Amino acid sequence: MKKVGETREHVFFLWWLLTTLHFLSGCSESTSLLSTEARSSLPGVKLIKQKQQLVVDNSVVRVSLSKDGFVVGISYNGIDNVLPAHHDYIDRGYWDLVWNEPGGISNFERITGIKFSVVSENDDQVELSFFKEWTLSVTGSSVPMNIDKRYIFRKGDSGFYMYGIFERTEGMPAVEVDQIRVVFKLREDRFHYMAISDSRQRIMPSTKDRSTGHCQPLAYPEAVLLTSPSNPALKGEVDDKYQYSCENKDNTVHGWISDSPAPVGFWMITPSNEFRNGGPIKQDLTSHVGPIALNMFVSTHYAGKEVTMAFQQGETYKKVFGPVFVYLNSALPNSQDSVSKELWTDAKNQMSKEVQRWPYDFPQTRDYFPPNERGTISGQLLVQDRYIKRIRYQYADSAYVGLALPGEAGSWQRESKGYQFWTQADNKGYFTIKNVVPGDYNLYAWVPGIIGDYRYNATITITPGGFIKLGSLTYIPPRNGPTIWEIGIPDRSAAEFYVPDPYPTLINRLYRANSKERFRQYGLWERYADLYKKNDLVYNVGVSDYSKDWFFEHVPRKIGYNTYNPTTWQIAFHFPKVARSGNYTLRIALASAVDSELQVRVNDPKSIQPEFTTGEIGGDSAIARHGVHGLHWLFNIDVPSDRFFKGKNSIYLTPTKARTPFLGVMYDYIRLEKPPSPRTL
Ligand SMILES: *[C@@H]1O[C@H](CO)[C@@H](O)[C@H](O)[C@H]1NC(C)=O
Numbered sequence: 001m002k003k004v005g006e007t008r009e010h011v012f013f014l015w016w017l018l019t020t021l022h023f024l025s026g027c028s029e030s031t032s033l034l035s036t037e038a039r040s041s042l043p044g045v046k047l048i049k050q051k052q053q054l055v056v057d058n059s060v061v062r063v064s065l066s067k068d069g070f071v072v073g074i075s076y077n078g079i080d081n082v083l084p085a086h087h088d089y090i091d092r093g094y095w096d097l098v099w100n101e102p103g104g105i106s107n108f109e110r111i112t113g114i115k116f117s118v119v120s121e122n123d124d125q126v127e128l129s130f131f132k133e134w135t136l137s138v139t140g141s142s143v144p145m146n147i148d149k150r151y152i153f154r155k156g157d158s159g160f161y162m163y164g165i166f167e168r169t170e171g172m173p174a175v176e177v178d179q180i181r182v183v184f185k186l187r188e189d190r191f192h193y194m195a196i197s198d199s200r201q202r203i204m205p206s207t208k209d210r211s212t213g214h215c216q217p218l219a220y221p222e223a224v225l226l227t228s229p230s231n232p233a234l235k236g237e238v239d240d241k242y243q244y245s246c247e248n249k250d251n252t253v254h255g256w257i258s259d260s261p262a263p264v265g266f267w268m269i270t271p272s273n274e275f276r277n278g279g280p281i282k283q284d285l286t287s288h289v290g291p292i293a294l295n296m297f298v299s300t301h302y303a304g305k306e307v308t309m310a311f312q313q314g315e316t317y318k319k320v321f322g323p324v325f326v327y328l329n330s331a332l333p334n335s336q337d338s339v340s341k342e343l344w345t346d347a348k349n350q351m352s353k354e355v356q357r358w359p360y361d362f363p364q365t366r367d368y369f370p371p372n373e374r375g376t377i378s379g380q381l382l383v384q385d386r387y388i389k390r391i392r393y394q395y396a397d398s399a400y401v402g403l404a405l406p407g408e409a410g411s412w413q414r415e416s417k418g419y420q421f422w423t424q425a426d427n428k429g430y431f432t433i434k435n436v437v438p439g440d441y442n443l444y445a446w447v448p449g450i451i452g453d454y455r456y457n458a459t460i461t462i463t464p465g466g467f468i469k470l471g472s473l474t475y476i477p478p479r480n481g482p483t484i485w486e487i488g489i490p491d492r493s494a495a496e497f498y499v500p501d502p503y504p505t506l507i508n509r510l511y512r513a514n515s516k517e518r519f520r521q522y523g524l525w526e527r528y529a530d531l532y533k534k535n536d537l538v539y540n541v542g543v544s545d546y547s548k549d550w551f552f553e554h555v556p557r558k559i560g561y562n563t564y565n566p567t568t569w570q571i572a573f574h575f576p577k578v579a580r581s582g583n584y585t586l587r588i589a590l591a592s593a594v595d596s597e598l599q600v601r602v603n604d605p606k607s608i609q610p611e612f613t614t615g616e617i618g619g620d621s622a623i624a625r626h627g628v629h630g631l632h633w634l635f636n637i638d639v640p641s642d643r644f645f646k647g648k649n650s651i652y653l654t655p656t657k658a659r660t661p662f663l664g665v666m667y668d669y670i671r672l673e674k675p676p677s678p679r680t681l
């Protein structure tokens with residue numbers, strides 16, 4: 001196959017053009033800052049159909065695609081191809097998915113277009129379609145979905161858009177889809193610096209550094225200790241792609257920067273989360289060693305199989321994933337520091353521009369809803385908890401408010417098929433959710449600092465161009481009686497608890513001692529037994545401080561090679577007197593559960609029957625994957641007053657499963673309430 005941009009003249013012209021434009025537009029910054037005049041003076045977008053491949057050239061980027069819709073080359077800023085030309089053509093820029101027939105084995109499939117067509121072709125825009133149609137003859141070997149991979153190239157853009165239309169029709173068999181994503185592999189000789197956020201940027205190890213002889217494998221294949229990396233500065237660090245995960249709401253731009261002399265940035269920009277599964281705080285992968293840049297649309301990461309997209313036999317479906325923007329920028333040669341800063345800042349600016357432009361008006365399909373076909377909903381959320389505020393209401397300050405497919409309160413975190421639209425309310429609980437795709441939804445919310453999940457008790461029907469004003473809504477969080485004590489903050493995360501220092505021999509330098517993201521360090525689960533050598537954690541209400549005395553994950557204790565024992569934590573407290581009748585309420589909110597069963601005992605740690613058990617729950621793997629939460633769980637436990645004594649009392653918590661070091665739970669918040677007094681009923 002002919003390689004992309006082999007014409008030296010072309011490459012040189014591009015470089016000359018861009019350099020000249022830098023100076024013409026009076027800035028030494030990146031190409032995205034081309035003025036409108038400079039853009040309009042550029043030649044139009046050209047589609048060149050070659051025998052083996054398609055080439056689209058908008059004079060800023062030149063992209064080559066195979067006829068089945070794989071991105072095989074991206075030529076930019078004098079670099080012939082930012083993708084690794086020595087990789088097989090299906091292993092550079094591609095879509096893939098992981099699926100299984102119910103009960104069957106898991107399949108990995110790269111999405112291969114069978115039918116190529118030009119959707120639009122003019123000076124301003126070229127849109128291409130690569131369509132995979134499912135037929136009975138591919139049962140078992142290809143996911144039962146029709147998939148249309150689309151690419152959009154626009155005049156003057158320093159990059160291109162990608163989106164996919166996923167459809168199921170009657171007659172398709174049942175399926176579970178665990179993952180849908182876009183992958184780009186970049187040239188390893190050029191891209192060494194990765195940037196995910198303002199504070200998460202670093203020079204990365206190479207693929208070879210992770211191979212036998214250069215590293216030491218750790219507890220699972222994703223994590224290695226770099227023993228002889230090609231860059232000696234990285235020696236002694238841990239590499240694990242899960243250390244670079246991010247919540248959906250923050251996963252808007254990430255990517256890589258190449259070395260001088262021609263510094264280039266390659267970025268994944270995701271202007272909206274509406275198509276991702278699991279809501280705004282679901283976590284997922286970003287970029288990692290390869291160099292690889294991912295765009296995860298659907299996954300079970302940090303959630304488990306319970307969030308798979310499950311379709312019944314014959315169940316129909318249609319959803320558009322994307323568009324997302326693959327953005328390239330460049331800087332003049334300079335020190336790594338200043339180049340990285342310049343390109344990262346510019347990538348963030350570009351991300352903001354894409355967010356402003358969302359929803360786009362240019363995709364050529366009726367399946368994507370343009371701005372004028374979307375609706376808006378607004379309102380104000382109040383909280384009524386008579387034991388927090390004596391006044392009747394408080395504002396749902398900074399509440400997360402969202403629309404997702406109809407379901408129970410909190411169901412959005414396991415919802416993987418529909419669109420979701422989220423916003424954060426202001427300090428008075430006012431919210432406006434714009435650009436909602438028409439359809440039926442429930443309105444959901446949770447409020448940082450307030451326990452539980454809100455759901456508005458009516459189906460919301462969004463119509464094209466419609467504006468629904470809900471007025472004031474009131475969330476009445478779970479509450480039976482006044483708080484006796486509480487541990488933590490109800491915010492769906494264990495971050496406020498004690499996160500230990502990592503082993504000095506197992507660090508990632510990105511997450512220094514004072515970093516808010518220290519929980520991303522490898523091996524913290526083993527630190528529990530270092531700190532609680534013989535006796536398990538005891539939390540004395542009124543004396544202990546949860547930020548120091550409550551370990552952020554409740555894990556088993558290692559007692560020998562590959563042998564672990566469950567651990568039991570004790571919450572000790574003092575009752576001056578006990579209510580004569582009625583139930584106390586123990587509320588346990590979990591930030592994560594990993595193949596666990598949490599048993600709760602009251603005052604008798606040895607009792608055969610626990611007071612309460614969660615049953616077997618969870619598979620979010622947040623412990624091994626350095627999360628500080630996975631899926632959220634809330635258990636409300638009635639404890640009859642005759643279980644308590646005047647004086648000292650204890651509640652014992654035991655995650656009973658201890659097969660591996662990564663099983664257990666993370667707590668979000670625990671509260672004990674008095675029985676309701678007749679006066680307040
Ligand atoms: C919620 O809606 C259902 C059905 O319309 C109704 O029976 C119920 O009383 C409502 N609950 C509240 C709290 O308004």
Ligand SMILES: *[C@@H]1O[C@H](CO)[C@@H](O)[C@H](O)[C@H]1NC(C)=O
Binds near residue numbers: 582639640
């Ligand atoms: C106490 O809790 C138990 C178990 O949930 C329940 O059956 C009982 O009715 C409750 N008692 C009172 C007084 O609420």
